Amino acid sequence: MLFNSLDFAIFLPLVFVSYWFVTGRNLKLQNLLIVIASYIFYGWWDWRFLSLILFSTIVDYSVGLGLAKEKNALKRKILLITSLCVNLGFLGFFKYYNFFLDNFITAFSFFGREIQGNTLNIILPVGISFYTFQTLSYTIDVYKKKLVPTKDFIAFSAFVSFFPQLVAGPIERATHLLPQFYKKRVFDYRKAVDGLRQILWGLFKKVVIADNCAQYANIIFESHTDYSGSTLVLGALFFAFQIYGDFSGYSDIAIGTSRLFGFDLMKNFAFPYFSRDIAEFWRRWHISLSTWFRDYLYIPLGGSRGGTWMKVRNTFIIFIVSGFWHGANWTFIIWGALNAVYFLPLLLLKKNRANTDVVANGKFLPSIKDFLNIASTFGLTLLAWIFFRAETVQGALDYIGGIFSKTLFDKPEVLPYKLMPFILLLILVEWVQRENSHALEMEVDKPILSRPTRWAMYIGLIVLIFSFGGSQQEFIYFQF
């Protein structure tokens, strides 16, 4: 079920009313309702893959209980490895089987040995990378004794399958989300109002920005050899706003929806395109994944505590794995590696935490230095997105070659004037609100704008969503 669909527009109020009124605010019934609703939400795409979620849930629940009882270090390790094998096994099979097979065949044929292998026609279950990482965080935290395993199977199932963030995150930590399923939820008016605002802004980003940018980005990327360098720059720009609108929009809707049910999810985006360097960008982009890799991969590898070589190695590992997480294609791996290359000088010069505050804090405009830093960081990101979007590495290289041609300063063949004001509106609103957790955040009790002004703004956004929504596209991150 897509967030920007009629199905969801009917589904959400039904679940909301049942959750607060029909269950009599009984915690167990509420959790059960969340599980049922989440399975319906997921099954709307393909009910067959519900078995994967259920199996994963049962395995990790049992492993958690096993880890609680078991004192023997070896047996505890075996339990952890079982969970890792099951979860990563599913992920590996569904997502990476064909990739590895193709590359083995290519590698062998390079050395003069022809081997046979049949690729399988595998459908990738929606959101498998997200819920796999979420359940892994539970097993790892229980193993490390950071979390007491739950005995409540329904609460655990609700944690694994919680529909707002099941298919595209934010990837929640068990230590943060699971305890929320144990506590009695009380309806919080302020939280719910703020949640609705966040949903509205998320829909604007998805439907008006991402879906419209997608149309242009798709045309330009698919026939990039036909366009001038200037148009190719625009194509990359459209993709940058498409992926931001798409993914951060999804996260906003997910977080806002969770708030309607009394849950707090972690922030996933913090206005990343206003970053002044790549390190700051990665603290602001897909935060739940970056921090997951930091906590469960980078730090266990030694983080930045070791010598220079260790720092370089760990940085490359985390970025390349992050790239590979996005998809089984060399383009994603190069995208990750390229970001590591961007990041490394900052790390080695110990400037990776130079920009931890909000840019131009307390001012309306940034300084010239900040502005140039934002522009150069955005430029680097744009270059990396070309690898992310291209079908093949050669395609990405050709695209970049096309940009740096003599047609770079020609008038672009594609100039969507209709779309520009919306992108400017997005930038303006997010810039003004960059100190808040989302673009429409305001004090509910003492809002800075009067009610008629706020309502006019909301109605304006709703009209824009219905008027200028691009053709409905799936969320990009579903494929990951």
Add this chain to the structure above:
Amino acid sequence: MKKFILLLLKFSTALVGVVTFLVIISALIGRSLFPFQIQEDKNILILGNSHPECAINDNEIDGVINLAQSGTAYFYDYLKLREFVNKNHHIDTVILGYTYSDLKKEMDEWVTGEDKLKFKIRDYFILFNSKDYFALAFSNPVGVITNTPQTIFYNLNAGIKGLPHMGGFKYLERNKLKEAKERLKKQNTNETPFKISNYQGKYLKKIYAFCKERNITLILLSTPLHPMEVEYQKEMLQSYNNFASKNLPEALLINHSNFQLPESYYADLDHLNHKGARLYTQYLKTNYFDR
């Protein structure tokens, strides 16, 4: 919770009220700005979908205005006809695109389907009266309601853009005949038995009745089709003729679907490109309009 529900109700009411107000106001402004008046010397109005849109260049024939537009169902042609005839009493002849496939059941989607509705409701909203709106809403309530707010901007845009907003001759450069032939070869010719579209049939009759009431000559014109397409659609020919003779007896039926053209004059199997349009327009001019 009570406060939240009340707030939602209030907001929803305000939303519906403001959007309705804006839709109506913008439609009124769009209507008042739109140049419905057609030059006095143009007494022949061409309507229909992409077939006449791409086939007849009205710049090359005196006295003719082509307002056909791709993807337009007879429902919208009826609204266009009603509005333009009421504002231009000198129109005495209407040429309406009428090809074999215009009557098939699948054409209902051109009225009720989300794909067409999204674009057509916003293009033609300024022509709607409340009865038309509810007739359309009855066919697809959710689609019509969700697509209505977008008309606010397009109503105003229609007023600014003028006649090209409603249609006009389309100069097609493409030649995708080869791909179209390949596609057709893959299709099963006897997929479903031919059934007449409810909406197309109903509004074609309304167009006929409207023209008859105002003594306007209605010409049903099938523009040239590629021979492969004619062959593919031959099953429909009888229904096509029967429908016209039974329901539209006084309309003049001109079937040029077999009009001979070189291969390079087609944009695809159903449409002429600019070369085909030039030749066909000349043919019409010499054999019909100049007479």
